[in-house]
Amino acid sequence: MTDDTLPLTRPARAGTAASAPAGDASSTAAFLRRNVRDYGMLLCLIAIMVFFQVMTDGTLMQPLNLTNLVLQNSYIVIMALGMLLVIVAGHIDLSVGSVSGFVGALAAVLMVNHDWPVLPATLACLACGGLIGAAQGWFVAYFRIPSFIVTLAGMLVFKGLALALLAGQSIGPFPDVFQRLSSGFIPDAFDVEGMRLTSLLLGLAVAAVLAGAGWRTRRRQRAHGIAGEPAGFFAAKTLVFSALLIGFAWMLASYRGLPNVLVVMALLIVLFDFVTRRTTIGRRIYALGGNEKAARLSGIDTRRLSFYAFVNMGVLAALAGLVFAARLNTATPKAGLGFELDVIAACFIGGASASGGVGKVMGAVIGAFVMGVMNNGMSIMGIGIDYQQVIKGLVLLAAVFIDVYHKNR
Amino acid sequence: MTVLLEMRNIRKTFPGVVALDRVDLRIGAGEIHALVGENGAGKSTLMKVLSGVHPHGDYDGDIVYDGQVRRFAGIHDSERAGIIIIHQELALVPMLSIAENLFLGNEIARHGVIDGIETQRRTRALLERVGLRLSPETPVGDLGVGQQQLVEIAKALSKRVRLLILDEPTASLNENDSQALLDLLIGLRAEGITCILISHKLNEIARVADAITILRDGSTVETLDCAAGPVGEDRVIRGMVGRAMAERYPPRAPVIGAVGFEVRGWSAHHPQRRDRPFLRDLDLSVRHGEVVGIAGLMGSGRTEFAMSVFGRSWGRQIRGRVLVDGREVDVGTVGRAIAHGLAYVTEDRKGAGLVLEESIRFNVSLAHLAGVARAGVIDDLRDHEVAERYRRAMRIRTPDVAQKTLHLSGGNQQKVVLGKWLFTSPKVLILDEPTRGIDVGAKYEIYALIAELAAQGRCVVVISSEMPELLGISDRIYVMNEGRFVAEMPTAQASQEKIMGAILRGHAPRPEAAATEPMA
Numbered sequence: 030m031t032d033d034t035l036p037l038t039r040p041a042r043a044g045t046a047a048s049a050p051a052g053d054a055s056s057t058a059a060f061l062r063r064n065v066r067d068y069g070m071l072l073c074l075i076a077i078m079v080f081f082q083v084m085t086d087g088t089l090m091q092p093l094n095l096t097n098l099v100l101q102n103s104y105i106v107i108m109a110l111g112m113l114l115v116i117v118a119g120h121i122d123l124s125v126g127s128v129s130g131f132v133g134a135l136a137a138v139l140m141v142n143h144d145w146p147v148l149p150a151t152l153a154c155l156a157c158g159g160l161i162g163a164a165q166g167w168f169v170a171y172f173r174i175p176s177f178i179v180t181l182a183g184m185l186v187f188k189g190l191a192l193a194l195l196a197g198q199s200i201g202p203f204p205d206v207f208q209r210l211s212s213g214f215i216p217d218a219f220d221v222e223g224m225r226l227t228s229l230l231l232g233l234a235v236a237a238v239l240a241g242a243g244w245r246t247r248r249r250q251r252a253h254g255i256a257g258e259p260a261g262f263f264a265a266k267t268l269v270f271s272a273l274l275i276g277f278a279w280m281l282a283s284y285r286g287l288p289n290v291l292v293v294m295a296l297l298i299v300l301f302d303f304v305t306r307r308t309t310i311g312r313r314i315y316a317l318g319g320n321e322k323a324a325r326l327s328g329i330d331t332r333r334l335s336f337y338a339f340v341n342m343g344v345l346a347a348l349a350g351l352v353f354a355a356r357l358n359t360a361t362p363k364a365g366l367g368f369e370l371d372v373i374a375a376c377f378i379g380g381a382s383a384s385g386g387v388g389k390v391m392g393a394v395i396g397a398f399v400m401g402v403m404n405n406g407m408s409i410m411g412i413g414i415d416y417q418q419v420i421k422g423l424v425l426l427a428a429v430f431i432d433v434y435h436k437n438r
Numbered sequence: 439m440t441v442l443l444e445m446r447n448i449r450k451t452f453p454g455v456v457a458l459d460r461v462d463l464r465i466g467a468g469e470i471h472a473l474v475g476e477n478g479a480g481k482s483t484l485m486k487v488l489s490g491v492h493p494h495g496d497y498d499g500d501i502v503y504d505g506q507v508r509r510f511a512g513i514h515d516s517e518r519a520g521i522i523i524i525h526q527e528l529a530l531v532p533m534l535s536i537a538e539n540l541f542l543g544n545e546i547a548r549h550g551v552i553d554g555i556e557t558q559r560r561t562r563a564l565l566e567r568v569g570l571r572l573s574p575e576t577p578v579g580d581l582g583v584g585q586q587q588l589v590e591i592a593k594a595l596s597k598r599v600r601l602l603i604l605d606e607p608t609a610s611l612n613e614n615d616s617q618a619l620l621d622l623l624i625g626l627r628a629e630g631i632t633c634i635l636i637s638h639k640l641n642e643i644a645r646v647a648d649a650i651t652i653l654r655d656g657s658t659v660e661t662l663d664c665a666a667g668p669v670g671e672d673r674v675i676r677g678m679v680g681r682a683m684a685e686r687y688p689p690r691a692p693v694i695g696a697v698g699f700e701v702r703g704w705s706a707h708h709p710q711r712r713d714r715p716f717l718r719d720l721d722l723s724v725r726h727g728e729v730v731g732i733a734g735l736m737g738s739g740r741t742e743f744a745m746s747v748f749g750r751s752w753g754r755q756i757r758g759r760v761l762v763d764g765r766e767v768d769v770g771t772v773g774r775a776i777a778h779g780l781a782y783v784t785e786d787r788k789g790a791g792l793v794l795e796e797s798i799r800f801n802v803s804l805a806h807l808a809g810v811a812r813a814g815v816i817d818d819l820r821d822h823e824v825a826e827r828y829r830r831a832m833r834i835r836t837p838d839v840a841q842k843t844l845h846l847s848g849g850n851q852q853k854v855v856l857g858k859w860l861f862t863s864p865k866v867l868i869l870d871e872p873t874r875g876i877d878v879g880a881k882y883e884i885y886a887l888i889a890e891l892a893a894q895g896r897c898v899v900v901i902s903s904e905m906p907e908l909l910g911i912s913d914r915i916y917v918m919n920e921g922r923f924v925a926e927m928p929t930a931q932a933s934q935e936k937i938m939g940a941i942l943r944g945h946a947p948r949p950e951a952a953a954t955e956p957m958a
Contacts, residue, residue: 253819256838309807309814316804319793326751326782326790327805327858328773386795
């Protein structure tokens with residue numbers, strides 16, 4: 030097929046083709062104003078961290094606490110990645126907390142009661158999550174039953190099944206290998222006093238790779254005359270990001286190094302960020318959520334896409350359940366209780382739209398950390414669980430309010 | 439005869455468009471007054487002015503009702519004066535009963551508690567008046583369209599209607615229901631209720647109307663008095679279409695080749711009304727380099743036909759064959775239809791054509807992502823280049839393809855949609871109302887594009903409600919009515935009168951539900 034045959038020798042009546050030079054208009058200030066939503070969230074997170082750093086007399090940013098922060102939030106972040114796709118596709122999944130609890134229980138039954146080896150048991154658990162997602166996705170995508178209802182049912186079903194599986198008891202402990210998923214740190218090849226050098230070097234390498242990739246994209250855009258970020262902004266952004274990343278790696282390295290789960294989480298974040306921004310599947314999900322009719326008339330199989338969004342969510346919920354169980358080193362009937370609320374809140378704080386079609390992976394990740402830092406900071410400050418919830422609720426409302434207000438202005 | 443309503447020199451503008459100008463309408467008390475005109479002639483807008491949907495101050499001119507100048511601030515005002523509109527899209531709540539619907543927003547209640555017995559009694563009396571023998575408890579969703587229409591009229595009667603306005607009440611009714619409705623109007627006239635009847639069916643108008651007012655391009659053409667003797671259909675059609683036709687179309691020198699696209703024996707059922715086929719036995723062929731127009735009124739089945747062919751996007755129990763270049767092809771899904779070279783540009787640009795929250799770039803490559811991706815990964819630069827290419831070629835007036843399509847003008851949005859479909863390299867383009875809601879300059883550009891596409895040897899089908907447009911750009915015209923092609927003519931031999939005549943005379947009485955094939 031030739032897509033190069035452009036029609037159009039021009040009709041005689043030409044209009045006034047408005048064509049502003051693309052480079053000039055985008056000063057740093059104008060660029061910031063246009064992208065205030067994206068960077069605003071990040072600034073918000075930093076502001077919240079500084080606030081709690083001051084309020085907790087520096088406890089928040091201590092290496093030990095920083096490590097805990099990562100461990101405590103990993104399962105929320107992992108599920109937020111899947112939830113973002115579900116929300117962008119125009120759905121919701123209320124069952125993720127129950128599903129993760131159920132899968133944790135399943136893992137315990139398989140590994141502890143039936144002595145399955147870790148790897149087959151883990152794979153079976155992930156597959157089980159995928160099947161659960163497929164079952165729910167099937168009803169949503171092919172029978173058009175609202176996802177709110179299907180997953181509300183799923184929430185009850187899997188909460189109940191988890192209870193049944195555990196017979197109301199806690200089961201543990203897990204084999205050592207499995208525990209290391211959550212409580213392990215990447216091994217250190219060097220022997221330096223007070224510093225896990227491998228972890229630090231890894232942090233440096235990641236910062237360098239990200240900066241390099243940014244630079245390369247920018248050069249290619251320039252070569253093709255695409256207006257990207259203003260130069261000053263790009264330089265500042267790269268510098269700040271790299272500094273933050275290296276600083277973060279330094280802190281963790283000065284304690285016990287990078288947690289294994291952080292590596293898993295980082296890989297998943299990069300993968301999902303790439304899928305949503307750069308692949309045809311990502312494009313199609315945004316089209317589906319943005320205008321389902323238009324997507325369908327463009328030849329996109331919208332039902333299959335919705336279905337796979339739920340399958341993916343199921344697998345990630347299962348992974349989160351495993352991480353959580355490994356962290357507690359036991360499966361309890363209460364595992365996963367209320368997780369769905371934190372996960373969904375993370376997506377909306379991160380700028381996803383409840384009506385679908387809008388939302389970014391990095392936004393959801395930042396949203397998850399906003400929730401996480403607040404949980405952690407308020408706990409250190411000794412604020413009771415009661416007022417913690419009140420404050421979290423108000424922050425969610427405020428974030429979405431600012432979003433909507435900004436859009437309607 | 440006393441005059442009940444006089445609308446004098448009404449003028450109504452929307453941003454950039456004059457919808458009504460110099461409209462006069464005089465309605466005598468106790469008459470049935472028909473209002474006719476093409477789609478877009480201004481009938482609905484005029485009725486919105488009358489009923490206060492466009493309140494006083496939004497229009498120029500006077501409304502004299504019952505001897506007084508009235509300034510309706512909203513639909514409540516006009517209803518209090520006894521003016522009630524029944525829209526084509528019925529405003530009933532299907533889950534509620536007849537009684538609940540009749541008094542919706544107007545409940546018979548004391549201190550907010552509904553008086554069920556009185557409601558039942560009044561409902562029964564009203565149903566009697568419109569000749570419906572049904573229980574007041576029947577859910578409206580269980581009724582046929584004809585019966586729902588009667589419930590609407592009963593609702594109007596409950597509000598002490600003096601001037602009843604019906605917008606194409608028989609458009610979706612079968613012959614029997616239509617007759618019953620017209621008989622009811624005659625009965626209401628005997629009770630002294632005045633009626634404005636908007637309709638395209640001249641035989642019905644001839645049967646009941648006392649006077650006919652013709653609108654064209656937002657102005658009153660004339661009012662014909664039927665009391666003096668029957669008014670010929672030709673007379674009305676001539677008034678509706680006028681004679682003048684400006685040179686608004688680019689010149690073409692069609693080079694027409696072999697048949698490239700064919701649809702044979704195409705039928706389909708309506709997804710909700712499954713008792714009879716909505717599209718019946720349609721045959722259509724388009725040659726390479728040919729522009730084929732499909733004329734017809736709204737609701738005649740043109741869009742449904744195009745969408746059912748394009749990957750079964752509409753309808754059920756679809757039957758028929760599609761041939762591209764003589765070979766039968768499978769167009770069972772949109773993806774396969776695109777793969778076989780079909781493209782369908784929807785009439786509903788915002789609702790089904792664009793992802794409005796996304797950029798021009800996002801939209802242009804959406805139907806052919808493989809063209810900008812390798813192994814499922816989108817090449818951003820290629821994506822940008824493609825969008826840029828179509829921006830320039832189609833003259834989309836915006837500096838940047840990263841611009842959200844939401845903020846573009848109608849004409850530019852349409853160019854984005856067209857660009858999206860051209861990027862799929864289609865052999866067959868079906869354009870549904872391609873110039874609806876866009877300004878004259880952009881229209882010309884779209885026409886030029888259509889001419890160019892045909893000149894490249896592609897098969898082009900244009901669906902349009904604007905007859906001058908079809909006459910201006912197509913080589914051959916099919917006329918559709920009630921799900922069938924009722925006429926086919928080379929444009930050289932076509933005229934607006936002929937097309938209108940084919941539409942208005944061409945509809946055969948519909949077979950009753952029982953006479954057609956059983957439900958599947």
